[in-house]
Amino acid sequence: MGIGKAIVITSGKGGVGKTTTTANIGTGLAMHGYNVVVVDTDIGLRNLDVVMGLENRIVYDIVDVVDGNCRLKQGLIRDKRFDGLYLLPAAQTKDKTAIKPEQMVELVSKLKEEFDYIIIDSPAGIEQGFKNSIAGADEAYIVTTPEISAVRDADRVIGLLEAYGISNPKLIINRIRYDMVKRGDMMNVEDIVDILAIDLLGIIPDDEAIVISTNKGEPVVAEEKPLSAKAYRNICNRILGKEVELLDLENNEGKLSKILKLLFSK
Amino acid sequence: MREGLVSFKGINGGIYINIKDGEFNTILKELENKLEKSIDFFKDAKIIGIKGDSITKEEKNELLNVIKYKYELNITEDLESHFKEDIFEGIEEGMTRFINSTIRSGQVVEYEGNIVIIGDVNPGALIKARGNIVILGSLKGVAHAGVDGNTQAFIAAYDLRPTQLRIGSIISRKPDGNMDFIGIPEVARVYNKEIIIEPYLPRK
Numbered sequence: 172m173g174i175g176k177a178i179v180i181t182s183g184k185g186g187v188g189k190t191t192t193t194a195n196i197g198t199g200l201a202m203h204g205y206n207v208v209v210v211d212t213d214i215g216l217r218n219l220d221v222v223m224g225l226e227n228r229i230v231y232d233i234v235d236v237v238d239g240n241c242r243l244k245q246g247l248i249r250d251k252r253f254d255g256l257y258l259l260p261a262a263q264t265k266d267k268t269a270i271k272p273e274q275m276v277e278l279v280s281k282l283k284e285e286f287d288y289i290i291i292d293s294p295a296g297i298e299q300g301f302k303n304s305i306a307g308a309d310e311a312y313i314v315t316t317p318e319i320s321a322v323r324d325a326d327r328v329i330g331l332l333e334a335y336g337i338s339n340p341k342l343i344i345n346r347i348r349y350d351m352v353k354r355g356d357m358m359n360v361e362d363i364v365d366i367l368a369i370d371l372l373g374i375i376p377d378d379e380a381i382v383i384s385t386n387k388g389e390p391v392v393a394e395e396k397p398l399s400a401k402a403y404r405n406i407c408n409r410i411l412g413k414e415v416e417l418l419d420l421e422n423n424e425g426k427l428s429k430i431l432k433l434l435f436s437k
Numbered sequence: 438m439r440e441g442l443v444s445f446k447g448i449n450g451g452i453y454i455n456i457k458d459g460e461f462n463t464i465l466k467e468l469e470n471k472l473e474k475s476i477d478f479f480k481d482a483k484i485i486g487i488k489g490d491s492i493t494k495e496e497k498n499e500l501l502n503v504i505k506y507k508y509e510l511n512i513t514e515d516l517e518s519h520f521k522e523d524i525f526e527g528i529e530e531g532m533t534r535f536i537n538s539t540i541r542s543g544q545v546v547e548y549e550g551n552i553v554i555i556g557d558v559n560p561g562a563l564i565k566a567r568g569n570i571v572i573l574g575s576l577k578g579v580a581h582a583g584v585d586g587n588t589q590a591f592i593a594a595y596d597l598r599p600t601q602l603r604i605g606s607i608i609s610r611k612p613d614g615n616m617d618f619i620g621i622p623e624v625a626r627v628y629n630k631e632i633i634i635e636p637y638l639p640r641k
Contacts, residue, residue: 173638217561226560227600227610239458239491251613255568263561264545 173206175283178290178410179308179405181332183324185295187316188345191381192403193292194222195392196312199407202393205287208257209248210279212304213294214269217261223376224388225250230399234262234269243281252393257286267299272306279307297331305332306434311340312372316356317347325366343406348377349420360417373406375399376420443467448523451513452482455498456489461496468500472508484512494557525567525589526551540564540578560600566590572597575618579603593624593637602632 180193194251197209211219214234220226228248236246236259259282262269282289293304295421305311311332315325324340332340344363351357364371380397384390392403398418405415442459445452456464472479484504487497506508525531532550540546540554542561551568562578564570568590570582575596581603583590588605596618601610602625609625609632624637 224613227613229601230608263543264563 173283173285173287175286176288176310177279177283177308178288178310178312179293179305179337180290180314181293181301181304181328182295182311182314183297183327183328184315184320184321187314187321187374188381189295189314190218190222190292191217191385191390192312192314192343192345192375193290195403196410197288197290197406198250198253198256198390199392199403200225200288200290200410201250201253203407203411204255206255206285207260207288207290208282208286210259210271210282210289210291211261212275212291212300214261214300215263216294217263217265219292220258220260220383221388222246223258223390226388229260232260232262233278234265237270237274243278248268252389267294267303270303272302275303275306277307297328301328301331302335305335305337308337311337311345313340313367313369314343314345315363315367316345317352317363320356322358322363322366329367329369337355339370341370343372343375345375346377347374347420351422371417372409373402374417374420375402375406376418443471445471448485451485453485454487456487456492456500458489458491461492464492464496465500465503469503469507472504472510476508479508479510482510484510486512524585525583528568528583528587528590531568531586539574542578558594558599569593588627588630591624591626593620593622595621597625597634602634604632607632 180189182189193209196314197207201207209219210233211217220229225248231241231246233246235241236243237378247258250258274358291304291308291400294300313325313328329340344360344366348357352359360374376398378397378399380391380394381399384394391400393398402418405418407414408415441455441462444455446455446543479605481559487500501512501593504512527550533553534548534550535553535555536546537555539556540558540562542559545563546552547565549567552564552566553571555573557562557574558572558576558578560577562597564578564580565584566582567584568582570592572594576599578599580592580599582592583605586605588607590604592602592604599611601608604627607627607630621636623634625632625634
Protein backbone atom coordinates (compact mmCIF):
# COMPACT_ATOMS: atom_id res chain seq x y z
CA MET A 172 0.00 0.00 0.00
CA GLY A 173 1.30 3.41 -1.02
CA ILE A 174 1.35 6.86 0.51
CA GLY A 175 -2.28 7.34 -0.50
CA LYS A 176 -2.55 11.10 -0.59
CA ALA A 177 -5.45 12.71 -2.49
CA ILE A 178 -4.90 16.25 -3.77
CA VAL A 179 -7.53 18.32 -5.55
CA ILE A 180 -6.47 21.00 -8.04
CA THR A 181 -9.07 23.75 -8.05
CA SER A 182 -9.51 27.45 -8.78
CA GLY A 183 -13.08 28.65 -9.01
CA LYS A 184 -12.38 30.49 -12.24
CA GLY A 185 -12.12 28.66 -15.54
CA GLY A 186 -9.17 28.74 -17.88
CA VAL A 187 -6.45 29.39 -15.32
CA GLY A 188 -4.66 26.10 -15.93
CA LYS A 189 -6.14 23.51 -13.56
CA THR A 190 -6.05 20.72 -16.10
CA THR A 191 -2.54 21.57 -17.31
CA THR A 192 -1.36 21.69 -13.70
CA THR A 193 -3.02 18.36 -12.88
CA ALA A 194 -1.39 16.70 -15.89
CA ASN A 195 2.04 18.13 -15.12
CA ILE A 196 2.05 17.44 -11.40
CA GLY A 197 0.76 13.90 -12.03
CA THR A 198 3.39 13.26 -14.68
CA GLY A 199 6.11 14.93 -12.61
CA LEU A 200 5.43 12.75 -9.57
CA ALA A 201 5.34 9.63 -11.76
CA MET A 202 8.76 10.63 -13.11
CA HIS A 203 10.02 10.32 -9.52
CA GLY A 204 8.83 6.71 -9.56
CA TYR A 205 5.60 7.09 -7.60
CA ASN A 206 2.33 5.41 -8.50
CA VAL A 207 0.03 8.23 -9.54
CA VAL A 208 -3.52 8.46 -10.83
CA VAL A 209 -4.93 11.66 -12.28
CA VAL A 210 -8.72 11.84 -12.00
CA ASP A 211 -10.89 14.07 -14.21
CA THR A 212 -14.07 15.16 -12.42
CA ASP A 213 -15.15 17.62 -15.11
CA ILE A 214 -18.01 15.43 -16.31
CA GLY A 215 -19.48 16.69 -19.57
CA LEU A 216 -16.49 18.88 -20.40
CA ARG A 217 -13.61 16.50 -20.03
CA ASN A 218 -10.15 17.66 -21.13
CA LEU A 219 -7.55 15.94 -19.01
CA ASP A 220 -7.53 12.95 -21.38
CA VAL A 221 -6.75 15.26 -24.30
CA VAL A 222 -3.95 17.07 -22.44
CA MET A 223 -2.47 13.69 -21.46
CA GLY A 224 -2.87 12.43 -25.04
CA LEU A 225 -4.96 9.45 -23.94
CA GLU A 226 -8.35 10.27 -25.47
CA ASN A 227 -8.10 7.43 -28.00
CA ARG A 228 -7.78 4.84 -25.22
CA ILE A 229 -11.00 5.62 -23.35
CA VAL A 230 -13.53 2.82 -23.16
CA TYR A 231 -14.92 3.24 -19.65
CA ASP A 232 -15.02 6.40 -17.52
CA ILE A 233 -15.49 7.56 -13.94
CA VAL A 234 -19.29 7.29 -14.14
CA ASP A 235 -19.04 3.67 -15.36
CA VAL A 236 -16.74 2.91 -12.43
CA VAL A 237 -18.97 4.61 -9.86
CA ASP A 238 -22.13 2.98 -11.26
CA GLY A 239 -20.49 -0.44 -11.30
CA ASN A 240 -20.71 -0.86 -15.09
CA CYS A 241 -17.05 -1.85 -15.02
CA ARG A 242 -14.39 -2.65 -12.47
CA LEU A 243 -12.08 0.11 -11.26
CA LYS A 244 -9.11 -1.47 -13.07
CA GLN A 245 -11.00 -1.41 -16.38
CA GLY A 246 -11.63 2.31 -16.02
CA LEU A 247 -7.98 3.20 -15.42
CA ILE A 248 -5.95 4.10 -18.50
CA ARG A 249 -2.22 3.53 -18.40
CA ASP A 250 -0.10 6.46 -19.57
CA LYS A 251 1.70 6.03 -22.88
CA ARG A 252 5.04 7.33 -21.58
CA PHE A 253 5.43 6.73 -17.86
CA ASP A 254 5.03 3.56 -15.84
CA GLY A 255 2.98 3.95 -12.72
CA LEU A 256 0.91 6.82 -14.17
CA TYR A 257 -2.79 6.27 -14.80
CA LEU A 258 -5.79 8.37 -15.85
CA LEU A 259 -9.38 7.95 -14.73
CA PRO A 260 -11.26 9.95 -17.37
CA ALA A 261 -14.53 11.85 -16.92
CA ALA A 262 -17.65 10.95 -18.88
CA GLN A 263 -18.41 13.24 -21.78
CA THR A 264 -22.03 12.35 -22.47
CA LYS A 265 -23.37 12.90 -18.95
CA ASP A 266 -23.40 15.80 -16.49
CA LYS A 267 -22.12 16.63 -13.02
CA THR A 268 -25.14 15.09 -11.29
CA ALA A 269 -24.09 11.64 -12.52
CA ILE A 270 -21.88 11.35 -9.44
CA LYS A 271 -22.54 12.13 -5.78
CA PRO A 272 -19.92 13.35 -3.28
CA GLU A 273 -20.33 10.18 -1.18
CA GLN A 274 -19.47 8.09 -4.24
CA MET A 275 -16.34 10.18 -4.78
CA VAL A 276 -15.26 9.55 -1.19
CA GLU A 277 -15.62 5.82 -1.75
CA LEU A 278 -13.82 5.96 -5.09
CA VAL A 279 -10.88 7.93 -3.73
CA SER A 280 -10.50 5.62 -0.76
CA LYS A 281 -10.30 2.66 -3.18
CA LEU A 282 -7.71 4.49 -5.28
CA LYS A 283 -5.65 5.14 -2.15
CA GLU A 284 -5.09 1.39 -1.79
CA GLU A 285 -3.34 1.30 -5.16
CA PHE A 286 -1.69 4.67 -5.57
CA ASP A 287 0.74 6.99 -3.80
CA TYR A 288 -0.82 10.15 -5.19
CA ILE A 289 -4.35 10.78 -6.41
CA ILE A 290 -4.44 14.11 -8.26
CA ILE A 291 -8.01 15.29 -8.85
CA ASP A 292 -8.77 17.83 -11.56
CA SER A 293 -11.69 20.01 -10.50
CA PRO A 294 -14.13 21.66 -12.91
CA ALA A 295 -14.57 25.44 -12.94
CA GLY A 296 -17.31 26.79 -10.70
CA ILE A 297 -18.40 26.05 -7.15
CA GLU A 298 -21.45 23.88 -7.81
CA GLN A 299 -21.89 20.13 -7.68
CA GLY A 300 -18.86 19.34 -9.84
CA PHE A 301 -16.64 21.27 -7.44
CA LYS A 302 -18.22 19.56 -4.45
CA ASN A 303 -17.62 16.15 -6.05
CA SER A 304 -14.00 16.98 -6.77
CA ILE A 305 -13.14 17.99 -3.21
CA ALA A 306 -15.20 15.29 -1.50
CA GLY A 307 -12.44 12.71 -1.24
CA ALA A 308 -9.45 15.07 -1.10
CA ASP A 309 -6.99 15.38 1.78
CA GLU A 310 -5.33 18.52 0.43
CA ALA A 311 -6.08 21.25 -2.07
CA TYR A 312 -3.89 23.23 -4.43
CA ILE A 313 -5.37 26.47 -5.69
CA VAL A 314 -4.38 27.62 -9.17
CA THR A 315 -4.69 31.29 -10.00
CA THR A 316 -3.33 33.74 -12.56
CA PRO A 317 -2.17 37.30 -11.84
CA GLU A 318 -5.56 38.81 -12.64
CA ILE A 319 -7.92 40.35 -10.12
CA SER A 320 -10.83 38.18 -11.27
CA ALA A 321 -8.89 34.94 -10.86
CA VAL A 322 -7.52 35.99 -7.47
CA ARG A 323 -11.01 36.95 -6.31
CA ASP A 324 -12.37 33.53 -7.27
CA ALA A 325 -9.40 31.81 -5.62
CA ASP A 326 -10.21 33.67 -2.40
CA ARG A 327 -13.82 32.50 -2.57
CA VAL A 328 -12.73 28.90 -3.11
CA ILE A 329 -10.27 28.98 -0.21
CA GLY A 330 -13.16 30.04 2.02
CA LEU A 331 -15.38 27.24 0.70
CA LEU A 332 -12.63 24.65 1.19
CA GLU A 333 -12.30 25.70 4.80
CA ALA A 334 -16.05 25.32 5.25
CA TYR A 335 -15.80 21.77 3.85
CA GLY A 336 -12.95 20.94 6.20
CA ILE A 337 -9.95 21.22 3.89
CA SER A 338 -7.62 23.67 5.57
CA ASN A 339 -4.20 24.99 4.56
CA PRO A 340 -4.55 24.82 0.80
CA LYS A 341 -1.44 25.71 -1.19
CA LEU A 342 -1.15 28.26 -3.96
CA ILE A 343 0.14 27.93 -7.51
CA ILE A 344 0.38 31.14 -9.52
CA ASN A 345 0.23 30.41 -13.22
CA ARG A 346 1.02 32.36 -16.36
CA ILE A 347 3.23 35.07 -14.91
CA ARG A 348 4.80 37.46 -17.41
CA TYR A 349 7.87 38.92 -15.88
CA ASP A 350 8.12 41.81 -18.34
CA MET A 351 4.61 42.96 -17.45
CA VAL A 352 5.18 42.57 -13.72
CA LYS A 353 8.31 44.71 -14.01
CA ARG A 354 6.44 47.45 -15.83
CA GLY A 355 3.84 47.36 -13.10
CA ASP A 356 1.15 46.17 -15.49
CA MET A 357 0.64 42.81 -13.79
CA MET A 358 0.10 41.83 -10.15
CA ASN A 359 3.27 40.40 -8.70
CA VAL A 360 3.66 37.27 -6.61
CA GLU A 361 3.89 39.16 -3.32
CA ASP A 362 0.63 41.02 -3.99
CA ILE A 363 -1.25 37.81 -4.63
CA VAL A 364 0.19 35.92 -1.67
CA ASP A 365 -0.59 38.96 0.46
CA ILE A 366 -4.27 38.91 -0.49
CA LEU A 367 -4.81 35.16 -0.28
CA ALA A 368 -2.59 34.56 2.75
CA ILE A 369 -1.84 30.90 2.05
CA ASP A 370 1.43 29.05 1.43
CA LEU A 371 2.91 29.42 -2.03
CA LEU A 372 3.71 26.11 -3.70
CA GLY A 373 5.10 27.51 -6.92
CA ILE A 374 5.00 30.00 -9.75
CA ILE A 375 4.76 29.17 -13.42
CA PRO A 376 5.75 31.55 -16.21
CA ASP A 377 3.57 32.17 -19.23
CA ASP A 378 5.19 29.88 -21.78
CA GLU A 379 4.56 28.95 -25.40
CA ALA A 380 5.88 25.47 -24.65
CA ILE A 381 2.69 24.78 -22.64
CA VAL A 382 0.48 25.41 -25.67
CA ILE A 383 2.67 23.21 -27.85
CA SER A 384 2.79 20.36 -25.35
CA THR A 385 -0.95 20.55 -24.69
CA ASN A 386 -1.69 20.23 -28.40
CA LYS A 387 0.69 17.29 -28.61
CA GLY A 388 -0.87 15.57 -25.62
CA GLU A 389 2.45 15.30 -23.77
CA PRO A 390 2.71 17.27 -20.52
CA VAL A 391 5.60 19.76 -20.66
CA VAL A 392 7.16 18.69 -17.36
CA ALA A 393 9.02 15.83 -19.06
CA GLU A 394 10.83 18.21 -21.41
CA GLU A 395 14.22 19.44 -20.43
CA LYS A 396 14.42 23.03 -21.59
CA PRO A 397 11.20 25.00 -21.15
CA LEU A 398 11.10 27.23 -18.09
CA SER A 399 7.53 26.13 -17.36
CA ALA A 400 8.74 22.52 -17.24
CA LYS A 401 11.35 23.48 -14.67
CA ALA A 402 8.68 25.30 -12.69
CA TYR A 403 6.50 22.17 -12.58
CA ARG A 404 9.48 20.00 -11.62
CA ASN A 405 10.19 22.39 -8.75
CA ILE A 406 6.59 22.11 -7.59
CA CYS A 407 6.83 18.30 -7.62
CA ASN A 408 10.02 18.44 -5.58
CA ARG A 409 8.31 20.68 -3.03
CA ILE A 410 5.37 18.26 -2.84
CA LEU A 411 7.92 15.54 -2.05
CA GLY A 412 9.22 17.66 0.80
CA LYS A 413 12.39 19.06 -0.75
CA GLU A 414 13.26 22.69 -0.37
CA VAL A 415 13.57 24.37 -3.74
CA GLU A 416 13.91 28.07 -4.33
CA LEU A 417 11.33 29.91 -6.42
CA LEU A 418 12.18 30.33 -10.08
CA ASP A 419 14.14 33.45 -10.78
CA LEU A 420 12.14 34.77 -13.69
CA GLU A 421 14.35 37.82 -14.12
CA ASN A 422 17.43 35.84 -15.08
CA ASN A 423 15.51 33.35 -17.14
CA GLU A 424 14.24 35.63 -19.85
CA GLY A 425 14.88 34.63 -23.43
CA LYS A 426 18.17 35.52 -24.98
CA LEU A 427 16.51 37.77 -27.52
CA SER A 428 14.97 40.02 -24.92
CA LYS A 429 18.32 40.29 -23.16
CA ILE A 430 20.01 41.41 -26.35
CA LEU A 431 17.23 43.90 -26.98
CA LYS A 432 17.62 45.21 -23.47
CA LEU A 433 21.31 45.70 -23.95
CA LEU A 434 20.73 47.57 -27.18
CA PHE A 435 18.14 49.86 -25.68
CA SER A 436 19.92 50.51 -22.44
CA LYS A 437 22.73 52.26 -24.30
CA MET B 438 -33.82 -4.87 0.24
CA ARG B 439 -33.17 -3.65 -3.26
CA GLU B 440 -35.76 -5.09 -5.64
CA GLY B 441 -35.45 -5.48 -9.36
CA LEU B 442 -32.23 -7.48 -9.52
CA VAL B 443 -34.08 -10.32 -11.21
CA SER B 444 -36.33 -9.81 -14.20
CA PHE B 445 -37.96 -12.08 -16.72
CA LYS B 446 -37.76 -11.12 -20.35
CA GLY B 447 -39.46 -12.63 -23.34
CA ILE B 448 -37.76 -13.13 -26.67
CA ASN B 449 -38.92 -15.19 -29.58
CA GLY B 450 -39.21 -18.77 -28.40
CA GLY B 451 -39.25 -18.30 -24.66
CA ILE B 452 -38.35 -16.41 -21.54
CA TYR B 453 -34.92 -15.69 -20.17
CA ILE B 454 -33.95 -14.49 -16.72
CA ASN B 455 -31.92 -11.31 -16.53
CA ILE B 456 -29.74 -10.81 -13.44
CA LYS B 457 -28.35 -7.42 -12.44
CA ASP B 458 -25.24 -6.78 -10.36
CA GLY B 459 -25.97 -7.44 -6.71
CA GLU B 460 -25.41 -9.66 -3.70
CA PHE B 461 -25.94 -13.33 -4.60
CA ASN B 462 -28.20 -14.25 -1.68
CA THR B 463 -30.43 -11.28 -2.45
CA ILE B 464 -30.63 -12.40 -6.06
CA LEU B 465 -31.49 -15.96 -5.04
CA LYS B 466 -34.19 -14.80 -2.65
CA GLU B 467 -35.74 -12.50 -5.22
CA LEU B 468 -35.71 -15.24 -7.85
CA GLU B 469 -37.44 -17.66 -5.48
CA ASN B 470 -40.03 -15.06 -4.48
CA LYS B 471 -40.85 -14.31 -8.08
CA LEU B 472 -41.04 -17.95 -9.12
CA GLU B 473 -43.30 -18.82 -6.18
CA LYS B 474 -45.64 -15.95 -6.89
CA SER B 475 -46.49 -17.20 -10.37
CA ILE B 476 -45.42 -20.79 -10.36
CA ASP B 477 -48.36 -21.83 -12.55
CA PHE B 478 -47.34 -19.45 -15.25
CA PHE B 479 -43.75 -20.63 -15.24
CA LYS B 480 -44.80 -24.31 -15.42
CA ASP B 481 -46.16 -23.68 -18.90
CA ALA B 482 -43.43 -21.32 -20.02
CA LYS B 483 -40.23 -22.22 -21.77
CA ILE B 484 -37.31 -20.84 -19.82
CA ILE B 485 -34.27 -20.70 -22.04
CA GLY B 486 -31.55 -19.51 -19.73
CA ILE B 487 -29.98 -16.95 -17.44
CA LYS B 488 -28.26 -13.79 -18.57
CA GLY B 489 -26.11 -11.52 -16.40
CA ASP B 490 -22.67 -10.02 -16.82
CA SER B 491 -21.83 -9.85 -13.14
CA ILE B 492 -22.68 -13.35 -11.93
CA THR B 493 -20.11 -16.12 -12.02
CA LYS B 494 -20.51 -19.52 -13.66
CA GLU B 495 -20.93 -21.25 -10.31
CA GLU B 496 -23.61 -18.80 -9.22
CA LYS B 497 -25.39 -19.30 -12.53
CA ASN B 498 -25.31 -23.07 -12.09
CA GLU B 499 -26.68 -22.74 -8.57
CA LEU B 500 -29.59 -20.68 -9.87
CA LEU B 501 -30.18 -23.19 -12.67
CA ASN B 502 -30.25 -26.04 -10.16
CA VAL B 503 -32.78 -24.21 -7.99
CA ILE B 504 -35.03 -23.67 -11.00
CA LYS B 505 -34.65 -27.25 -12.23
CA TYR B 506 -34.84 -29.24 -9.02
CA LYS B 507 -36.54 -27.10 -6.39
CA TYR B 508 -39.29 -25.79 -8.66
CA GLU B 509 -39.11 -28.55 -11.29
CA LEU B 510 -39.32 -26.19 -14.21
CA ASN B 511 -38.04 -26.88 -17.70
CA ILE B 512 -34.99 -24.97 -18.71
CA THR B 513 -33.40 -25.58 -22.10
CA GLU B 514 -30.22 -23.50 -21.73
CA ASP B 515 -30.02 -22.63 -25.42
CA LEU B 516 -29.91 -18.93 -24.66
CA GLU B 517 -26.79 -18.37 -26.78
CA SER B 518 -28.46 -19.49 -29.98
CA HIS B 519 -31.45 -17.27 -29.26
CA PHE B 520 -29.24 -14.26 -28.87
CA LYS B 521 -27.47 -14.97 -32.11
CA GLU B 522 -30.82 -14.71 -33.85
CA ASP B 523 -31.31 -11.43 -32.11
CA ILE B 524 -28.50 -9.68 -34.00
CA PHE B 525 -29.67 -6.97 -36.38
CA GLU B 526 -29.97 -8.51 -39.81
CA GLY B 527 -30.46 -5.39 -41.88
CA ILE B 528 -26.87 -4.58 -42.76
CA GLU B 529 -27.52 -5.55 -46.39
CA GLU B 530 -30.98 -4.05 -46.54
CA GLY B 531 -32.84 -2.73 -43.56
CA MET B 532 -33.85 0.00 -41.16
CA THR B 533 -31.73 3.11 -41.53
CA ARG B 534 -31.75 6.48 -39.85
CA PHE B 535 -30.53 9.56 -41.68
CA ILE B 536 -29.21 12.52 -39.73
CA ASN B 537 -28.62 15.89 -41.28
CA SER B 538 -26.37 17.68 -38.83
CA THR B 539 -23.00 17.92 -37.17
CA ILE B 540 -22.70 15.63 -34.15
CA ARG B 541 -20.74 17.48 -31.49
CA SER B 542 -18.74 16.58 -28.40
CA GLY B 543 -20.91 14.98 -25.72
CA GLN B 544 -23.71 14.05 -28.11
CA VAL B 545 -24.71 10.43 -28.58
CA VAL B 546 -26.61 9.06 -31.58
CA GLU B 547 -28.00 5.58 -31.06
CA TYR B 548 -30.17 3.55 -33.42
CA GLU B 549 -31.55 0.04 -33.77
CA GLY B 550 -30.46 -0.19 -37.41
CA ASN B 551 -28.00 1.52 -39.75
CA ILE B 552 -27.02 5.18 -39.38
CA VAL B 553 -26.14 7.64 -42.13
CA ILE B 554 -24.83 11.03 -41.06
CA ILE B 555 -24.77 13.86 -43.54
CA GLY B 556 -22.34 16.01 -41.61
CA ASP B 557 -19.30 15.67 -39.37
CA VAL B 558 -18.85 13.69 -36.18
CA ASN B 559 -16.58 15.73 -33.91
CA PRO B 560 -14.18 14.43 -31.25
CA GLY B 561 -16.06 13.51 -28.07
CA ALA B 562 -19.22 12.46 -29.96
CA LEU B 563 -20.43 8.85 -29.97
CA ILE B 564 -22.35 7.03 -32.71
CA LYS B 565 -23.82 3.62 -31.87
CA ALA B 566 -25.67 1.47 -34.40
CA ARG B 567 -26.80 -2.14 -34.44
CA GLY B 568 -25.97 -2.07 -38.14
CA ASN B 569 -23.56 -0.09 -40.33
CA ILE B 570 -22.44 3.51 -39.92
CA VAL B 571 -21.87 5.78 -42.92
CA ILE B 572 -20.61 9.33 -42.46
CA LEU B 573 -20.63 11.73 -45.36
CA GLY B 574 -18.29 14.09 -43.59
CA SER B 575 -15.38 13.58 -41.26
CA LEU B 576 -15.47 11.07 -38.42
CA LYS B 577 -13.28 12.23 -35.57
CA GLY B 578 -15.30 10.95 -32.63
CA VAL B 579 -16.07 7.36 -31.66
CA ALA B 580 -18.19 5.09 -33.88
CA HIS B 581 -19.53 1.72 -32.73
CA ALA B 582 -21.16 -0.41 -35.43
CA GLY B 583 -22.83 -3.78 -34.83
CA VAL B 584 -23.25 -3.00 -31.14
CA ASP B 585 -24.97 -6.31 -30.38
CA GLY B 586 -22.00 -8.28 -31.59
CA ASN B 587 -22.35 -8.14 -35.36
CA THR B 588 -18.80 -8.11 -36.71
CA GLN B 589 -20.11 -8.08 -40.29
CA ALA B 590 -21.08 -4.43 -39.88
CA PHE B 591 -18.89 -1.70 -41.37
CA ILE B 592 -18.05 1.94 -40.75
CA ALA B 593 -17.42 4.17 -43.76
CA ALA B 594 -16.58 7.86 -43.87
CA TYR B 595 -15.56 10.49 -46.38
CA ASP B 596 -12.79 11.45 -43.96
CA LEU B 597 -12.04 8.65 -41.50
CA ARG B 598 -9.92 9.88 -38.60
CA PRO B 599 -11.79 8.53 -35.57
CA THR B 600 -10.63 8.63 -31.96
CA GLN B 601 -11.77 5.03 -31.75
CA LEU B 602 -13.59 2.48 -33.92
CA ARG B 603 -15.62 -0.35 -32.48
CA ILE B 604 -17.27 -3.12 -34.48
CA GLY B 605 -19.08 -5.74 -32.40
CA SER B 606 -16.83 -6.18 -29.38
CA ILE B 607 -13.63 -5.34 -31.26
CA ILE B 608 -11.98 -2.00 -30.50
CA SER B 609 -9.21 -0.18 -32.32
CA ARG B 610 -7.85 3.25 -31.59
CA LYS B 611 -6.27 6.08 -33.49
CA PRO B 612 -2.46 6.16 -33.47
CA ASP B 613 -0.96 8.78 -31.14
CA GLY B 614 -0.16 12.12 -32.70
CA ASN B 615 -1.93 14.19 -35.29
CA MET B 616 -3.29 12.83 -38.54
CA ASP B 617 -3.93 14.77 -41.72
CA PHE B 618 -6.86 14.22 -44.06
CA ILE B 619 -5.59 11.87 -46.74
CA GLY B 620 -8.27 12.93 -49.22
CA ILE B 621 -9.63 9.44 -49.81
CA PRO B 622 -12.86 8.02 -48.41
CA GLU B 623 -12.30 4.87 -46.38
CA VAL B 624 -14.16 1.95 -44.88
CA ALA B 625 -13.41 -0.06 -41.75
CA ARG B 626 -14.31 -3.76 -41.55
CA VAL B 627 -13.38 -6.72 -39.40
CA TYR B 628 -11.00 -9.30 -40.87
CA ASN B 629 -9.66 -12.04 -38.58
CA LYS B 630 -10.92 -10.31 -35.43
CA GLU B 631 -9.12 -7.10 -36.33
CA ILE B 632 -10.47 -3.84 -37.66
CA ILE B 633 -8.88 -3.04 -41.02
CA ILE B 634 -9.25 0.31 -42.78
CA GLU B 635 -9.04 0.52 -46.54
CA PRO B 636 -10.14 2.90 -49.30
CA TYR B 637 -13.47 1.93 -50.83
CA LEU B 638 -12.76 3.67 -54.12
CA PRO B 639 -9.35 2.13 -54.73
CA ARG B 640 -8.92 3.61 -58.18
CA LYS B 641 -9.26 7.22 -57.09
